[in-house]
Amino acid sequence: AQSVSQHNHHVILSEAASLELGCNYSYGGTVNLFWYVQYPGQHLQLLLKYFSGDPLVKGIKGFEAEFIKSKFSFNLRKPSVQWSDTAEYFCAVYSDYKLSFGAGTTVTVRA
Amino acid sequence: NAGVTQTPKFQVLKTGQSMTLQCAQDMNHNSMYWYRQDPGMGLRLIYYSASEGTTDKGEVPNGYNVSRLNKREFSLRLESAAPSQTSVYFCASRTGPGANVLTFGAGSRLTVL
Numbered sequence: 468a469q470s471v472s473q474h475n476h477h478v479i480l481s482e483a484a485s486l487e488l489g490c491n492y493s494y495g496g497t498v499n500l501f502w503y504v505q506y507p508g509q510h511l512q513l514l515l516k517y518f519s520g521d522p523l524v525k526g527i528k529g530f531e532a533e534f535i536k537s538k539f540s541f542n543l544r545k546p547s548v549q550w551s552d553t554a555e556y557f558c559a560v561y562s563d564y565k566l567s568f569g570a571g572t573t574v575t576v577r578a
Numbered sequence: 579n580a581g582v583t584q585t586p587k588f589q590v591l592k593t594g595q596s597m598t599l600q601c602a603q604d605m606n607h608n609s610m611y612w613y614r615q616d617p618g619m620g621l622r623l624i625y626y627s628a629s630e631g632t633t634d635k636g637e638v639p640n641g642y643n644v645s646r647l648n649k650r651e652f653s654l655r656l657e658s659a660a661p662s663q664t665s666v667y668f669c670a671s672r673t674g675p676g677a678n679v680l681t682f683g684a685g686s687r688l689t690v691l
Binding site (some may be wrong): 499 | 619679683
């Protein structure tokens with residue numbers, strides 16, 4: 468079965484700081500990779516996705532992620548966070564009809 | 579608005595009671611999913627339906643049953659609720675091969691006392 472590991476459980480940052488969230492997965496075949504975000508009290512929203520091609524993908528709200536196949540990683544980055552980026556972030560991997568999620572990283576941005 | 583609709587949004591049950599969570603999507607998606615979200619554990623797949631007429635177990639199916647009533651609707655049933663099933667439940671749907679993006683509903687918060 469697919470497993471997805473997120474490196475950090477809780478990250479606390481100040482506004483304008485850079486953010487990087489780590490994600491590793493276990494499946495060695497073809498996968499589709501995603502980052503979802505869940506703002507407080509809301510449901511999951513797609514932040515960005517990787518299917519194929521350029522391993523550096525850009526998403527909404529200034530987020531980007533880099534797929535490194537050799538490391539089975541798909542790390543999320545944002546150069547300068549805002550208070551409104553406070554949320555829980557989930558890495559997810561799609562394979563064999565199923566989307567498997569990591570445990571999530573709570574990001575708190577202090578004004 | 580197009581999307582995934584779940585009902586109810588909130589429910590409190592006593593141990594041993596039964597209930598059904600309803601999910602409907604109006605995007606003509608083939609696949610539908612039920613997840614549960616618990617603190618520190620992310621989202622775990624309970625059951626999924628790859629297409630109308632089929633259902634399969636996910637990571638945590640015990641204590642649940644599902645019905646893919648038609649292409650639009652996918653319900654999740656708890657036959658005898660237990661406190662361990664206290665969680666937030668999300669339904670999601672996905673269109674066919676080549677478009678593996680899931681659209682999620684707003685969630686159903688279930689408390690079992």
